[in-house]
Amino acid sequence: MGRQRLPKRANAPLSRLKCCHYVIISFVTCFAGFSAFSVSYYASSTYLRETLSHFFSAGPLEIEYAASLRDLFEFYKSKNFPGKVNSINIDYYLKYNDFDYRIPQSVTYTSAIYNDNIEILFRLPQKTAISAILIIFHSCRHTAHDWFYTYERQRIIGAAIDLGYACLVFQATNNSTRCWSNKADIHENKDVKMVFKGLDGFYKEYPNLALLPIFTFGSSSGGLFSSIFVTNQRYRIHGQALFISIIHPEILYTRVKANKYPSTVWIRVCRT
Structure with missing residues (x-):
């Protein structure tokens, strides 16, 4: 079954x-x-x-600007934090030999166009003998013009000029981010090539300055670029100042540790 x-x-x-x-x-x-x-x-x-x-938010925040220059300096006075004694106090009455940065009309500069439309903004000492060249590289999202229109940067320009430094300010080739190229190989770095061409044109116009020692000042991205640029063999750099920046890691291992690097000063911002 x-x-x-x-x-x-x-x-x-x-x-x-x-x-x-x-x-x-x-x-x-x-x-x-x-x-x-x-x-x-x-x-x-x-x-x-x-x-x-x-x-x-209801809309874009409205920025409140200082009513006067004195109010602006009040904003920069050190606050009540533990490191107050080490903080920076801006002296409202500070003056420089060449200009009074409290009077915008006195902070003049020259804008010159050289090879391939390369613009250099520069200020040569007028009351002090020129003893060196200072090449300045701005930070990201800023321009070369900021160095003559903001109080902090004008103070650096003023102090350098009083020391006899001719200040040359370059503009990064990247117009979108306004940051400098960070390629360690100077032969592949387009901003290095741009600065070379600009200096060639500048020294052709001012041949009497060609034998002066050259120093660089780089802020943030400009500082990283400066750490690369100082390795070039075309224009010898005697020293550099890096503001809130570092030496490019590749340059650090190939140049600094091999004692083939110019004198470097770091300027940092901190609260301690």
Whole structure:
């Protein structure tokens, strides 16, 4: 007598449905847990607050400008933090030999166009004998013109001129980020080539300055570029100042540790 085949269980579709429900619930639980962790993580920083304020703010924040130059200096006075004694106080009454940076009309400079439309902004000492050249490289999102229109940078220009430095300010070739090229190989660095061409034109116009020692000052991205530029063999650099910047890591290992590098001064900003 043959054995009859039993029909499939009627609850088989129901079992598959429950299995699908378990998978969906597990996925939703994992997603909710991950979301909660992400929110908790970013809430501990300012990222979430800045993002939410950006989307839900009523409109762009209005910047309040100082009513007078004296008010601006009040803003820069050191605040009550532990390192106050080491902080910088801007002296409202400070004057330089060549100009009074409180009077914008006195802070003049020359803008010259050289090879391939390379612009150099420069100020030559007028009341002090020229003893050296100072090449200045700006930071990201800034321009060469900022060095003659902002008080902090004007102070650096004024101090350098009083020491007899002719100040030459270059503009990075990247017009979008305004940052300097960080390629360590100077033969592949387009900004190095640009500075070469600019200096060639400048010295052709001022041949009496060609034998003076050259120093560089680089701020942030400009400092990183300066650490590369000083390795060139075309224009010998006698020293550099790096403002809130570092020496390019590749240059550090190939040049600095081999004692084939000019004197370097670091200027940092800190609160201690």
